[in-house]
Amino acid sequence: MKVYTEKNKIIDAIAELKSQKLSIGMVPxxxxxxxxxxQLVIKALEDNEVVVVSVFVNPTQFDNKDDLEKxxxxxxxxxxxxxxxxxxxxxxxxxxxxxxxEGNTVSETFDFDGLExxxxxxxxxxxxxxxxxxxxxxxxxxxxxxxxxxxxxxxxLQIIKKLVEKQHIPxxxxxxxxxxxxxxxxxxxxxxxxxxxxxxxxxxIYKILKTAKTHFGTKSANKVTEWVENQFxxxxxxxxxxxxIADTGTLKPVKRKSNNKTYxxxxxxxxxxxxxxxxxxxx
Ligand code: PAF
Numbered sequence: 001m002k003v004y005t006e007k008n009k010i011i012d013a014i015a016e017l018k019s020q021k022l023s024i025g026m027v028p029x030x031x032x033x034x035x036x037x038x039q040l041v042i043k044a045l046e047d048n049e050v051v052v053v054s055v056f057v058n059p060t061q062f063d064n065k066d067d068l069e070k071x072x073x074x075x076x077x078x079x080x081x082x083x084x085x086x087x088x089x090x091x092x093x094x095x096x097x098x099x100x101x102e103g104n105t106v107s108e109t110f111d112f113d114g115l116e117x118x119x120x121x122x123x124x125x126x127x128x129x130x131x132x133x134x135x136x137x138x139x140x141x142x143x144x145x146x147x148x149x150x151x152x153x154x155x156x157l158q159i160i161k162k163l164v165e166k167q168h169i170p171x172x173x174x175x176x177x178x179x180x181x182x183x184x185x186x187x188x189x190x191x192x193x194x195x196x197x198x199x200x201x202x203x204x205i206y207k208i209l210k211t212a213k214t215h216f217g218t219k220s221a222n223k224v225t226e227w228v229e230n231q232f233x234x235x236x237x238x239x240x241x242x243x244x245i246a247d248t249g250t251l252k253p254v255k256r257k258s259n260n261k262t263y264x265x266x267x268x269x270x271x272x273x274x275x276x277x278x279x280x281x282x283x
Contacts, residue, residue: 001083003075003092007100007141010093014052014142022049026144026171028135031055031094032072033081036179036187040148041085043176052142053082055094060107061130067275072189093142100137107133112162118251119244119266120155120277131156132163139169146172150179152186154264154279155251178278180206186278198271201237205269208232209280212243212265216282221245221254224265232269241268241275245282 004010017024025048027040033055044051055078062068075094082090097105107129110116116128139147149157157175164173179187184206185199194202208231215224225243232240245254248262257263263282268275 001079001087001090001092003079003094005094005096005099007093007095010052010091011141013091017050018143023146024048024142024144025051026054026138026142026147027051028054028056028138028147028149029078030057030071030189031078032074032189032192033078034187034189034191036150036152038081038085039179040150040176041082041090043174044146044148045086045089047146047174048144050089050091051086052091052093052144053078054138054142055092056100056134058100058130058134059097059105060101060133061127063124063126066273070193072192093138100134108136110163111166112159113166115155115159115162115251118155118246118253119242120268123241123268128156128159131159135160136163136167136169139164139171144171146174148174148176150177151175152178152188152278154266158249158251184210186276188276190274190276193274195272197237198274201235202269202271202276204235204238205267205276205278206280209265209267209278212245213280213282216245216263216265221257221263228267237271239270241270243267248281 025044027044029037055075057071059068109129110132121128161173164171183203185202208228212224212228228243244266245263246252247254248264254263264279265282266279268277
């Protein structure tokens with residue numbers, strides 16, 4: 001499997017592949033790959049002849065230095081895992097911070113029509129400017145036909161669709177379903193950092209989301225939110241940061257339910273110092 005660390009080299013390699021009229025898929029990741037990432041790669045391999053998997057822990061999207069430092073970096077294992085799904089159709093792009101930012105590690109500022117101010121945007125300042133900056137750069141370097149993102153980061157997915165629309169970037173952005181551990185916990189690279197007692201408690205998050213979905217059938221968004229907040233009030237291990245029932249398109253919290261709109265419930269929870277997010281479609 002070819003692993004590129006320099007953008008000039010991968011740009012040349014992609015140009016060669018494009019001259020052969022091959023379809024290029026891209027799965028941007030921050031590494032520490034797990035089965036959830038592999039599902040994105042498998043879907044990308046079904047749709048494209050070549051799949052570029054980027055492995056890059058992007059500093060500009062972290063508002064917490066400690067989280068950035070502790071983020072797992074496991075490139076050799078990532079490459080081995082990718083080889084289990086294809087040895088010759090995957091290209092890895094694992095650049096250094098300098099290769100990407102060229103000595104100026106700062107974000108661009110974006111206007112995502114307000115999507116950036118909801119939920120994660122309220123708690124992780126500058127996060128979506130960092131995500132927008134790196135994804136725009138990757139699209140510029142790799143120029144994929146199709147790019148795949150997980151719905152676990154549903155707000156990120158909507159923001160990337162907005163980025164592509166507003167900046168006229170010629171790529172199809174494809175959202176892929178959340179992959180879960182058998183316990184129901186949404187797969188995340190951060191799960192490997194959970195202490196045993198937190199790992200044991202964390203499936204509670206999805207259990208609450210599923211029950212909230214049932215309640216949403218008969219109760220208002222406010223009542224469901226109140227119910228969820230109460231479930232976490234006296235929890236020994238998990239600390240709720242936010243729960244929000246929002247319109248799927250605008251991500252704004254729903255005030256009154258309407259039959260012709262789709263909604264999702266979003267949650268962020270601390271298990272010790274690990275922040276976990278999840279979401280569920282409600283209708
Ligand atoms: O979802 C992620 O892993 C990251 O936010 C992404 C899209 C790779 C950008 O760094």
